[in-house]
Amino acid sequence: MPAHPVIASIKAAMLGAGAYYSLMSGSGPTVFGLTADKETAKRVQQALTDFDVETAITTTIGRRN
Numbered sequence: 001m002p003a004h005p006v007i008a009s010i011k012a013a014m015l016g017a018g019a020y021y022s023l024m025s026g027s028g029p030t031v032f033g034l035t036a037d038k039e040t041a042k043r044v045q046q047a048l049t050d051f052d053v054e055t056a057i058t059t060t061i062g063r064r065n
């Protein structure tokens with residue numbers, strides 16, 4: 001992140017909008033946030049509109065045996 005300070009800004013925006021966790025995957029370029037519900041995910045997505053980034057809201061599924 002020192003080479004790309006915008007990553008820290010994106011993570012801070014996500015956390016400030018209600019994500020309870022935010023992390024960059026590996027060495028990038030994906031930054032993701034976890035939320036408790038879809039409404040919070042939409043707030044997080046809205047908080048990122050000032051950044052030139054592509055966003056998506058997804059859901060997880062349970063483990064399949």
